[in-house]
Amino acid sequence: MSRFQFPIAPETQEESALRQRVRHFLANELKSGGFTPGPDCWVSGVAPDFSRKLGEMGWIGMTWPRQYGGHEQSALHRLVVTEELLVAGAPVAAHWIADRQTGGQLLKFGTEEQKKAILPKMALGRSFSCIGMSEPEAGSDLAAVKTKATRTSSGWKLSGRKVWSTVAHISDYMIVLARTSPAQQRNRHIGLSQFLVDLSLPGVEVSGIRDLAGKTHFNEVLFDDVELKADALLGVEGDGWAQCMGELAMERSGPERFLTTFILLEKTIEAMRDQIPAKVLGDLIARLVTLRTMSRGIAKRIHDGERPDTEAALVKQLGNAYEKHLFSAMRDVIAMKSETEIHSELLSLRDEIQLRLPSHTLRGGTTEILRGVIARQLGIR
Ligand SMILES: Cc1cc2nc3c(=O)[nH]c(=O)nc-3n(C[C@H](O)[C@H](O)[C@H](O)COP(=O)(O)OP(=O)(O)OC[C@H]3O[C@@H](n4cnc5c(N)ncnc54)[C@H](O)[C@@H]3O)c2cc1C
Structure with a gap:
């Protein structure tokens, strides 16, 4: 098989x-x-x-x-x-x-x-809502989260700091991964829990972080002894790691992992159809058809109640590589003409994508981490 x-x-x-x-x-x-x-x-x-x-x-x-x-x-x-x-x-x-x-x-x-x-x-x-996993010292090594939730007579007290929280500035809720009992050396995944946190509560502070392209879509979120009700705990205490891992197939397999730069292909075709070598276009379309087929296959498996986590890691990894490839292919096509002959909108689109591309291989799991997941499934790690 x-x-x-x-x-x-x-x-x-x-x-x-x-x-x-x-x-x-x-x-x-x-x-x-x-x-x-x-x-x-x-x-x-x-x-x-x-x-x-x-x-x-x-x-x-x-x-x-x-x-x-x-x-x-x-x-x-x-x-x-x-x-x-x-x-x-x-x-x-x-x-x-x-x-x-x-x-x-x-x-x-x-x-x-x-x-x-x-x-x-x-x-x-x-x-709206956002994801509160990453912290300044806990990204790829997510089990290192330091945000802490301690039991009180009426529920929980939450303190800590999350970063890169996409859309937290307009969100009503964040699902926060926090430590509810000390990390054990033998297995740091034990003792983590997830909480549904109402971001309007006293003690929550959200501040925007500007990205390379100058936009503010992600944030730093501070929790200063935020009082949570008992039902803020999602599911069972200590189940946080399993809950986070359970979302990965959804997070990594969707078309957002390979269609984010597609608009550049369309706009370049509109502006410079005759300049694009058929081989370049054929290669891009063939890869795209493959990625779509893979993504649809995963959606079907998720619908059937399965957890295709490694296949999702493959889609994200190949999708990120595809987006980079699409960008450099279109940048080369655009370079065939003098910039004064090209509509400024296409040039701005190219420049914005160039500034955004580095984030694609970080968010949702970095290239090295995903390759590690895939290698494990292949039995070579
Ligand atoms: C646009 C954007 C949106 C994001 N949105 C959210 C969000 O909404 N919520 C959220 O919680 N987080 C979010 N993140 C954070 C994202 O999940 C982290 O950036 C990611 O997990 C990597 O963590 P890090 O940035 O701390 O980098 P690090 O983990 O410090 O990694 C730095 C580099 O070291 C490499 N590396 C690390 N460990 C290993 C290893 N064991 N083996 C080999 N190489 C390794 C990595 O591959 C990477 O190249 C977002 C990030 C971006 C860029």
Whole structure:
């Protein structure tokens, strides 16, 4: 049996019809000035109003149960929508994490009260959330987190510092990974727990961090003895590591890992079709078809209740490499003409992507860490 499994999941008629509806919606939005396309739109395209429109269309929380505001559709339907939004460069960052991760975590580990109160608002694009894993000294080595939650008579007291928290500045909630008992030398994964933290609580301070391109989409978040209710603990105390690892397939396998720079390909084709060598274009399209097939296969496996974590690491790793390759291929094409002959919008797009590219191989797991995961599955580590 193959070490990696990517079942082929051809697009159904229903999915194709959904794709057409999303395209139609996006074309109208674009025409009426509803958004300006941009690269890396799922991280830096923060537009709560646009998220609300998508919520009204039923395109957030698509896979969640109806009783919590969802639409009970498959992971493949969701993938169709996310692909179209990314290709259009639509500003989807505000709700991306709530839709991709927090919703699923709440469905698995939240209380009935939390699910009823929070999920319907998230599905309408009216409540946003963020991930609180990384800390100044804990990124790749996530088990080194120092943020601490201690029991009190009424719940928990949280103190510590998170960094790089995407969209925390507009979020209502963060799922925080914290230590609830001292690290054990033999296994540092023991004693970690996850908490659903309301970011409006006293003692929480969110401050923006500017990225290389000059945008502020991620943040530093301080917790200064924040009082949490007992039900802020997600699931069982000590289960935090397993909960975090359980999200990885969702986090790493989606089209956001290979479509973030796609807009540059489209715009270069629009402007310089005749200059692009057929071999370059053919190579890019062939790789893209392969990545899409892999991503769809994973969505199918997630829908079937499996956890294809290593396959997801492969998609992220190959997807990041593809985005770099696409960028340098298009940069070379653009360089065939004098810059004075090229529309300034295309040059700005190229420059912005160049500044963003280094972050692609950091967020969601670095190249070295992902290669380690893949090597383990191959039995060579
Ligand atoms: C745009 C962006 C958005 C992000 N959003 C979030 C978010 O919303 N929430 C969140 O919690 N975090 C977020 N992060 C943080 C991200 O998860 C971390 O940057 C990542 O885990 C790497 O951690 P680090 O930055 O501390 O780098 P380090 O872990 O210090 O790594 C630095 C370098 O050392 C290498 N390295 C580290 N350990 C090893 C090893 N054992 N073997 C070989 N090489 C190694 C790495 O591959 C890397 O090249 C975001 C990051 C970015 C760039």
